[in-house]
Amino acid sequence: MSSFQIFRTNPAFRRYWTARSVSLVGDGIATVALLLLITGSGASATGVAALLLAQAVPRFFGPVAGALPDRFEVKRLLLLAELGQGAVFVAIALVPSNVALLVPLVALSSALATVFNAAGRTVMPRLVDEPQLMPANAWMGTAFNLQAALGPVLGGTVAALLDPRGALLVNAVSFFVGAALLLGLPRMEPSGASAGDRPGFLAGIGAGIAFTWQHRTARAIFLLLLFGIMFASLDNVVLVFLSRDVLEAGPFGFGLLGTGAGAAMVAASLWLTRPTAKFSAVALLAGGWIIAGLGIALTGAAPVLAVAVVTQAVMGLGNSIAMIGEETLLQKAVPAEMLGRVGGSLSSAAFAGSALAYAVGGFVAAAVSPRTSLLVAGIGLAVVTLLCLPGLRAGGRGETPPAADGQAVGAAPSPSA
Structure with a gap:
């Protein structure tokens, strides 16, 4: 096919x-x-x-x-x-x-x-x-x-x-x-309960936040996005200093680093469109973030610009793989009627992680060298991923989700093994 x-x-x-x-x-x-x-x-x-x-x-x-x-x-x-x-x-x-x-x-x-x-x-x-x-x-x-x-x-x-x-x-x-x-899309009815059984709007928001925290896989993805992206986004803060002060690459060299990451992200997502690409969502999410962490850490050790472009491509490759794994795991492990609310909570976690990185990134870059900052960022991302892995794997075993909106919910379909 x-x-x-x-x-x-x-x-x-x-x-x-x-x-x-x-x-x-x-x-x-x-x-x-x-x-x-x-x-x-x-x-x-x-x-x-x-x-x-x-x-x-x-x-x-x-x-x-x-x-x-x-x-x-x-x-x-x-x-x-x-x-x-x-x-x-x-x-x-x-x-x-x-x-x-x-x-x-x-x-x-x-x-x-x-x-x-x-x-x-x-x-x-x-x-x-x-x-x-x-x-x-x-x-x-x-x-x-x-x-x-x-x-x-x-x-x-x-x-x-x-x-x-x-x-x-x-x-x-x-x-x-x-x-x-x-x-041209078909009509898509609301995924929640019928109007008579539906909680109030504020109660529905609270139920979504509570469900995200009670559902083991959703909670693991939330924590991974919050703290993993906090470490990963340090790359955005520090990379310009590595390019300018350490590699002496200039604006064009800094642009090459971004191009390497972007091209690898496109290549990774195209690779996973193949019908023969058979990986579990958990393996893609966890493996992708570990690959991204490795790319960030290796960028810190890159002796010249050409090597840094390659290591940033490794980071982009892992980033793209992880995003696809996250979406697929979420869709398979969380009931349809909770996808919107859980997804909203996860989006906030991702932006909060970026905000934390941007808030502390300047202080980190000032306190230690760009190479050390990237090494810390890469190792931190890998460690956070490994700590969250047991929760991610719960979705792969067909975790039974908590009740949603006060109604019993059947077991969520599990990701492919």
């Missing part, structure tokens, strides 16, 4: 994948264009930080967004979030380049993206059969990785040709194209 079989036999998946690919590449373009717009307007470093903060803060409300797919039709949520982001980016492109105006608009866009991501967590089990989850998630990982691989270079190119405002309008169009493609 070909890797592309799922595209030929499943038009709904084909539409969803294409919609996400278009929107995600547009997001990559917008990230570059926003920074060019705000810095070109003469904003200070504080203004740039405020813009980045506006992107990050709404992501912490993942548990709130995660409760929405249990109460509203999922396709409608996806469409509203996509169209809303398109409208917001039209506004961003048209308003004056003033931090006071841009920050609330960027925050609104990030909030809509959080809603889309939470609803999107529930889509894949609705569109594909369980045996197809792994290759389907690998293809979705490819779409996500295209954002990192193509978005920045396209953003710089489009901004140079059309100016940053034109690039932001291109991103807005990508959302409208994505929404048009999503219109």
